[in-house]
Amino acid sequence: MTTDQARSAVVFPGMGPARFTDVGKFMMIDPFVRKRLAAADEALGRSVLDGFRAQGEDFGEFAQVAFFINSVALADRAVETGGLRPDHCVGFSFGQKAATAFSGALPFPEAVRLTYELALCEQRFFQEQYQDLVTLTITRVPEPALTEVLAELTERGEFHEVSGLLDEGMHMITLREPVLESFQRRISAVGGYSLYSMKPPAHCRILTGLRARAEEEVIGEADLTDPELPLVADHDGSLVTTADGLRALLLDTFDHPVRWHPVVDTLRAQGVTTVHVTGPDRLLHRLDVTTRHFDVVALGPEQALRPAARPARATSRPARTASRPARTSSRKEQ
Structure with missing residues (x-):
């Protein structure tokens, strides 16, 4: 499908290491985050910020919930203050959870619980298998x-x-x-x-067992509805417009490799010219394949904390890399 009408998409990024020291201040003072935090605390029956602060793990269950909240809240900000009216929605890797909530396929409190319960489900699985x-x-x-x-x-x-x-x-x-x-x-x-x-x-692909467990314990029970925005699958670029399709997409993330190029191809075919990357993203908005084809508007915690709260427009510079050995982030809950 092609169209001459310029369209936009909102992209929720995958999760990198998330630390309270990096985003705690933002979460405590940003009004959009505070509103989502209140709903999340009620959904879980406990304080997300307290759990995030105390846990001290880059990918702990509270770090995951915090990343999810920040991504959705930044999209809220883009809608209310930046005029975001997306035609398509992308959740890349962990970003699928935020996309599920933003697209209207799952109420926010239920998406909070799904994020939290999936983190614990993964923790139990990896305590038993594939520890190396x-x-x-x-x-x-x-x-x-x-x-x-x-x-x-x-x-x-x-x-x-x-x-x-x-x-x-x-x-x-x-x-x-x-x-x-x-x-x-x-x-x-x-x-x-x-x-x-x-x-x-x-x-x-070796993680089919995790996929099966996640379906049985969490995702199979989720009361998903058809998304209000078409979602673009992060492994093959297919359009997802039904609850069943979204459920399959949430499960595919466990045992399907993610690929960004098919997503870019689909968005271009749908007439998308601008992508808004809303969330703590260090990668997608800077990739050459992204900046080469779209006008990229990045809105992360750093941009939101600026006095004017103006989203950053990405340049075509490739992502910076370091020659030092890679740091391993212990993902005990993901």
């Missing part, structure tokens, strides 16, 4: 070089999966933690950079 796997994000690695390095793992009988394609030369690779450092050295040797690793892993 991590997912590493790498960049500036051309496809031929990556194929070569992965072939070396295959020759040694080492498990590995490509868990995501984010941009040209930017991938997510799942592998065993004991070989992580040697793999990072090989990535450096072919001219690439290791950004960060997550433990437990994400978006792996």
